[in-house]
Amino acid sequence: MLSELYKEKLYTISQKINEAEVIIVGGASGMSTAAGYNWYKTDENFLKYFSGFAEKYNIDNIFNGFYYRFSTKEERWAYITTLIKFVYDSKVGKPYMDLLQLLKDKEYFIVTTNQDTQFLKIFPEGKVAAIQGDLRYFQCSQPCHDKVYFNKEQIEKMYGSIKETRMPTKLIPICPKCGKDLEPWVRSFQFLEGSLYKSELNKYREYLRKSINKKVLFLELGVGTMTPMFIKEPFWRMTYSWKDASYISINPKDAVIPLEIEKKGLAVNEDIAKVLHDLVLNI
Numbered sequence: 001m002l003s004e005l006y007k008e009k010l011y012t013i014s015q016k017i018n019e020a021e022v023i024i025v026g027g028a029s030g031m032s033t034a035a036g037y038n039w040y041k042t043d044e045n046f047l048k049y050f051s052g053f054a055e056k057y058n059i060d061n062i063f064n065g066f067y068y069r070f071s072t073k074e075e076r077w078a079y080i081t082t083l084i085k086f087v088y089d090s091k092v093g094k095p096y097m098d099l100l101q102l103l104k105d106k107e108y109f110i111v112t113t114n115q116d117t118q119f120l121k122i123f124p125e126g127k128v129a130a131i132q133g134d135l136r137y138f139q140c141s142q143p144c145h146d147k148v149y150f151n152k153e154q155i156e157k158m159y160g161s162i163k164e165t166r167m168p169t170k171l172i173p174i175c176p177k178c179g180k181d182l183e184p185w186v187r188s189f190q191f192l193e194g195s196l197y198k199s200e201l202n203k204y205r206e207y208l209r210k211s212i213n214k215k216v217l218f219l220e221l222g223v224g225t226m227t228p229m230f231i232k233e234p235f236w237r238m239t240y241s242w243k244d245a246s247y248i249s250i251n252p253k254d255a256v257i258p259l260e261i262e263k264k265g266l267a268v269n270e271d272i273a274k275v276l277h278d279l280v281l282n283i
Helices: 004-019 029-034 044-057 062-066 073-089 094-103 118-122 152-161 195-211 232-241 272-282
Strands: 022-027 107-112 128-130 133-140 148-150 182-186 216-221 245-250 265-268
Touching: 004 216, 004 245, 004 265, 004 272, 022 094, 022 195, 022 232, 029 094, 029 272, 044 062, 044 073, 062 073, 073 133, 073 152, 094 118, 094 272, 107 195, 118 128, 128 195, 216 232, 232 245, 245 272
Parallel strands: 022 107, 022 216, 107 128, 216 245, 245 265
Antiparallel strands: 133 148, 133 182
């Protein structure tokens, strides 16, 4: 049975969605966690894909495995390949489908720090800005030039070659320009902030520019405190300075409202999957 306070919050969110001329969604890792893809703990998905790495290297979650210092490139690339294969294989989570249902008749845009492509599997690419990279692409590790490479076919071949926790040296991807190793196109010290990155950022900035004088709802889903500078803090600033903006944060742990925007915001410390599903049932 739903509590009265929870029902009031659902009503407020529904009202804000209905009233908004534009909805700008900020989605981060908490959204994928709500969909059953938790990169920060040992769960069913981790054990299905990464059990060999867990046993051999004592890696206990996907995130830690990505930054683990493997002793050879062959082991590291076996892990990276397994991770990207997992991303390709993962079906769209229910919270993403519920969000699509909530947004279907609205003007909206999505900015995400996720690299797992869940948003891109269900929403049009023109409506999504992946500002922290995308695991479907490789880049030069230098980087020596401004190009990224779609990797699905290559990943399938690499994944099929893995023996236990190693892959053949000859299949480690190399840059066609300089011969150095390629890297996943995701935020790192080597991250290529080239034309694709600028295109993703410009999509977002242009949408913000066109929306500044409209009735905007900033809907923050699963944004934590690890990198607040990409979504959370900009959403706070725009809510504060834009006359007709409001802000809703849904996150079991990290939904907070600064005092400066408390009259324009709502924090919902509940499971994202439950809230989105309950909203769909009530629209």
